Amino acid sequence: METKSLLLFHLLLLLISLPYSKPDLSADRSALLSLRSAVHGRTLLWNVSLLNPCSWTGVICEQNRVTVLRLPGFALTGEIPSGVFSNLTELRTLSLRLNALTGNLPQDLANCKSLRNLYLQGNLFSGEIPDFLFSLKDLVRLNLGENNFTGEMSSGFDNFTRLRTLFLEDNSLSGPLPDLKLEKLKQFNVSNNLLNGSIPDRFKGFGPSSFGGTSLCGKPLANCDGSSGSIVVPSKPNGVGEGKKKKLSGGAIAGIVIGSIVGLLLIALILMFLCRKNSSSKSRSIDIASIKQQEMEIQGEKPIVEAETGGGYGNGYSVASAAAAAMVGNGKGGDLNSGGAKKLVFFGKASRVFDLEDLLRASAEVLGKGTFGTAYKAVLEMGTVVAVKRLKDVTISEGEFREKIEIVGAMDHENLVPLRAYYYSRDEKLLVYDYMSMGSLSALLHGNRGAGRTPLNWEIRSGIALAAARGIEYLHSQGPNVSHGNIKSSNILLTHSYDARVSDFGLAHLVGPPSTPNRVAGYRAPEVTDPRKVSQKADVYSFGVLVLELLTGKAPTHALLNEEGVDLPRWVQSIVREEWTSEVFDLELLRYQNIEEEMVQLLQLGIDCAAQYPDNRPSMSEVTRRIDELCRSSLPEDHNPRPEPINDADDNSSR
Incomplete structure (x- = not known):
């Protein structure tokens, strides 16, 4: 009898403790499967026969817990069910951007207290931005843009004391913009909302594009006084005539008319003189x-x-x-x-x-x-x-x-x-x-980013990297002192078939010191002090920056990098260290599946090339070999490297 009582007592303790048991990897796995079954669209290619979910696409684990979940552009639809995030409590990065998810944000998202990066842009989430979101005080980057959020902006955003990025554009938020502190904020956008009133001092340092498509006023937009620029007579001591527009006298009007006629005559005489001069020197070249x-x-x-x-x-x-x-x-x-x-x-x-x-x-x-x-x-x-x-x-x-x-x-x-x-x-x-008919890689990468743009897919980008590497390797093979000296995306020119050609080689030795010190800003190796004396290892550094530019879609002079005060290699390295590597890639590349491994390998090669110390950089022959192996391993038998037009406006963002 005592044994039975003891067993019942232990069973009761076990039942009581179950609701308070700490989630583990099996609980994370169950949560992911719940998400998979609830959101329709393209099937998530997860091998559910594996008990360990850490090998599933978009899932990264650390210390036996899921810490990163990235499913951007997976055509997910429907509402996220309650209970998913109550188990995924160790998430640090969540990216569900560029899908078609609907409904309100799930309330149990508040359980992800370790969350630092939340990317939900490009969905159909609706309702007000919930208060429980403001309990995630460790958030560093928050992107809720391009959704259907309504209501006023809460002062609760001030809870995000570590926030560096806040994007809320293309929603239906209304009311005034609150005077938030957010001392660490570097990126901000509330454009295309229903906001009104004056822009608080904290946000006046951001550009006009951060507030476009709203009814906000004040710096950097138009003043809030609504002045139209009319000439107003200053107030007289007795108040007479206050605020009335100044009227012109008859004499003044006559003077204006006469002056206009004289001015027109002078312009006509000048034009006649120029035409005669041009006629007399018809055969001469433009000077x-x-x-x-x-x-x-x-x-x-x-x-x-x-x-x-x-x-x-x-x-x-x-x-x-x-x-x-x-x-x-x-x-x-x-x-x-x-x-x-x-x-x-x-x-x-x-x-x-x-x-x-x-x-x-x-x-x-x-x-x-x-x-x-x-x-x-x-x-x-x-x-x-x-x-x-x-x-x-x-x-x-x-x-x-x-x-x-x-x-x-x-x-x-x-x-x-x-x-x-x-x-x-x-x-x-x-x-x-x-003459290279397609222009430069720089124009193709950073030109029109609007709807209908022709994207550069993985085959084209990796092919450009390989061709450029071969061209530079050839230059280096001409002698130990032969270098290019000015490698950058505007010097990689393309044919109609997207074959890359390196230009401007050998010219660095012909010109004098640069008239502007930053004319190759972002590409120059840290050890280069004289642009006329660039070593082969400095060329490798510049090529590494070029590779990172190809993969990220960001120029070394990108505004985001300037705001954060870092160069492109250090920016990429900081993201890799934070273990949200896929966030570094251009959105156009994330449209293509089963190339993640090759993309990461090429990213690592770019980082290796852009090493701080020359001795740590590989040679161009080694670089060419590694890119060639990457291209071969990722090339399908029926591949078509020609790009197809993008009509998805969601890909306009470089975030």
Whole structure:
């Protein structure tokens, strides 16, 4: 009898303790299976026969608990059932972005007290942002953008004392923007909501795009006083006439009319004079001043990512190409047609179907202003299209220039943009290259990110990395002191079939010190102090940054990086250390399945190349070998590297 009583007592204790038992990996597994059965759409490719869920796609474990769950763009639909997150209590990162999940946020999400990164953008969540969310005080990054959240913004956001990123754009939040403290906040966006009122001082340091599509006012948007800019008569001492618009007298109006007529006559006379002058010099090329003005306009008005892409945004004009006009050299046209050295000098077997006169008659457009000068697209009368680079800051002697440019012209590799010819005079130095129809990698990566954009898939990006590596490896094989010196995405040009070619090689040794110290900002190895003296290991560093740019979709000068005060390699490394590696990849790459391992391997190679110390970086031959192995292992038999257009506006975000 006593034995039975004892057994009943222990059984009772066990039953009482069950609700308070600590969740373990089996409980995490059950929670994941509950989620899988509740959200419809593409089946999660999880091998449910395995008791350990840590090998499932998007699941990462640590110390026998699930700490990361990432299921971005998995076409998940429906509501998340209650009870999933009450077991996943050790989650540090949760990413369900770019799905079609509906309903309110599950209340048991409050049990994930260790959560640091919450990415729910691009879904159909609705209702007010719940108060229980503000109990997650360790959140560092919170993205609830592109949902259907309503109601006012709560002051509860101030509970997030560690928050660095807060994105709430494209919802239906209303009311005023609360005066939150959030001292560590670096990224903020509440655009396209129903918010109104003045912008608190804490948020006035963010750009206008953070508040666009709202009724908010104050810096950085328009003032809140609603002033229209009318001229108002100052208040008189007795108050008479206060606030009334100033009226013009009849004499003033007559003076304005007469002044306008005189001004129009002057403009007409100036136009007639200019037309006559243009007629008398009809056969002359555009002078160097107009070229320099074009360059100033490009540099001053275009974004840097366009100004260095070779994307062909510049103005087209004819009679004489800008490139040929540059050869005039401050109007000294006699240099062009004189004999001897004042000719185009061709290399090797380069086709000599045109000469200097043909180039003079070509139509042209400005492609971009880069590190070593301005590039032009020149279309000759016989239909030949070439790219012409007008060098700047050339300080070496003519003999030394010709000696070095001959070495550049002798470079022959399928992954280099071949130098076909050059022109040298005292005032102008021009290089003639094959024209690359698709422009630069920089333009393709960072150009139009809107709906309908053609994405760069994994095959194309890895192929570009391999081709560029082969081109640079060839350069390094020409001697231990031969380097490129200016590797960056705007110097990787593409053909229509997305074959990559490395350009601008060998030019770093032709020009003087940079006029602007940051002209290759983000790519230059830390040990490089003189851009004319770049080692092969410094080239490897620049190539590593290029690889990271390919994978992340972020330029080294990206605003996000500037705000955080880090360069691209350190930003990537910080994310990898936090164990949310997939968050570093461009969203366009996350659309493709079963390549995660290859992407991570290439990411690690980029990090290795961008090591702080030169001795820790691999050689370009080793880099090429590793990328080649990656490409071979990820290449399906029926692969199609051609990209397909994206119509999903959700992929506009770089987050």
